[in-house]
């Protein structure tokens with residue numbers, strides 16, 4: 001990881017480098033772009049604003065996209081994204097205490113925050129189409145020409161592709177059950193009522209859906 | 222549910238968000254006390270996170286970043302501050318130093334410092350450099366806040382930090398993050414445990430002073446038993462720095478807490494918990 005090829009400049013100098021104020025900010029920013037999420041979070045716990053900026057650039061699209069999918073409203077998705085990142089800055093130790101993989105934690109915070117918002121407003125999806133609407137590939141407003149962190153952006157795209165492929169192999173009713181729960185914010189009883197299916201059927205679909213997803217993502221890595 | 226472990230199916234339902242509120246609450250309560258089930262749920266949450274990524278990627282409007290930075294209290298534009306928020310008070314500098322060293326150390330420093338301890342001359346040079354950095358920050362603080370006396374005091378104090386710096390450099394030192402128990406607390410701190418020097422430091426900022434008759438007390442849990450590591454107070458700036466030796470008979474600890482006890486300290490842990498200690502080193506793969 002990172003720029004520590006030369007042991008002479010490592011060690012205590014790094015302590016000074018982070019604290020002393022003379023360094024140009026761009027160099028600092030560039031060095032942090034290589035850092036893994038967990039290292040950035042530790043730096044954020046030490047109030048490192050550059051680390052926060054790097055983490056924001058790395059994941060804002062993902063956080064915003066998931067919020068938008070749940071809330072179907074650009075303004076609310078912005079509010080939710082802001083809330084998620086501000087919390088992350090204010091209480092990074094919540095993640096440190098959790099000790100999981102950073103991205104899982106971030107997405108789980110995002111989803112819960114967006115669903116809270118959805119429930120607070122007492123409204124459900126307004127999108128036309130199916131109960132959730134299929135992700136509309138054509139309308140996808142994709143990246144501008146200059147993504148801030150090309151390497152992790154590429155990784156995200158790769159991961160996205162793997163997940164979408166796995167979802168394509170899922171029976172439609174299982175996929176719908178998972179989407180209603182995760183993106184729609186419905187509990188299994190609410191899903192059952194909505195689909196006019198017995199609760200047991202819905203539970204089975206969710207269970208099988210998760211199992212299949214797990215298996216096919218494991219196979220693909 | 223508190224007693225019952227969580228099944229894979231429940232973990233999946235929890236992660237995908239399909240549980241009814243009561244069941245969800247029961248799972249949350251159980252997870253708080255069961256590491257084994259936390260591992261199962263973490264795996265499910267990882268899967269759910271990947272599911273979340275199936276959404277089409279949308280780019281938020283560019284003004285969102287400004288909004289977020291402003292809401293977080295981070296100024297923009299211009300060079301972002303590093304740890305200036307803490308460095309502005311002289312009392313926070315040692316905390317910053319420990320925090321930064323803790324972080325940097327976890328990520329790459331300590332691995333590369335391996336062997337250096339055997340080389341006295343080089344080690345001494347590194348220590349001198351570190352100390353001069355700290356004095357440099359003190360000078361900067363003086364410029365910022367015109368706290369000349371405070372800066373001078375800090376420069377003096379820095380030379381007394383030699384043991385702590387040696388501890389930070391040691392491969393046999395554990396540096397743990399200290400998390401406030403109260404949601405609204407802004408305290409930040411570190412527990413530094415040096416197995417070689419048999420010493421322990423506890424440093425924290427933003428810690429309220431206790432009223433007369435009360436004190437902070439540091440405890441470590443080793444093998445299921447709590448050992449007192451002594452009492453300490455916060456200074457008027459809310460800064461606390463407690464240094465002590467590792468108690469006889471223990472070589473490491475599992476967890477640590479800071480509690481509020483009656484003045485003079487308590488023989489057993491009984492007061493309310495102020496801090497919990499998490500070991501940052503476990504985040505390292």
Ligand SMILES: [Zn+2]
Nearest residue numbers: 226227255258
């Ligand atoms: Zn359990």
